[in-house]
Amino acid sequence: MSELVWAQTQLHEAVAPSALSSHIGNRIRHAARVLKWKPSRTKDIWYGDERVSIRPRELREIEEYTGVRYGHAELTEIDQLISRADAILACAGEGAGSPVLAALRALAGAAHRP
The missing domain is CATH 1.10.287 (Helix Hairpins)
Incomplete structure (x- = not known):
């Protein structure tokens, strides 16, 4: 599993789960708010844009918010x-x-x- 796929999965399941809202836009905005990321950056990772490279700082922010460690x-x-x-x-x-x-x-x- 690549870093991008892991980050995308964590955004979908832990940071902004479907129980939060039925609208994807609301979930992306929520994820951007709690992780303190730009909405466009969050959207790129949400949809798994392969042109995106996940920064170590972003992985740590997801790990801290979700409690799930990358690679676990x-x-x-x-x-x-x-x-x-x-x-x-x-x-x-x-x-x-x-x-x-x-x-x-x-x-x-x-x-x-x-």
Whole structure:
């Protein structure tokens, strides 16, 4: 997950969730206000404009407001995949190759996720 995608997700889900307003413009203005960003900058990140580069200061501001640390989601996902692979390998399968193939399928599926 790129920094831009992470920031966009945090804006949508934590900074200005849909429960706040049904209008996107109101949610973008709210996010700009609480993060003390320019509305145009907030809008670019909200819509995930690929020309935008997230500054470290902006990541810290989102982290401080939401309490979620960038990279924590990836770490959690990797830990879950490792646990799942360990469980598959520990399980006594029908044949010796079955757990290994199942673990490889699980890891390959994770590698192809966006």
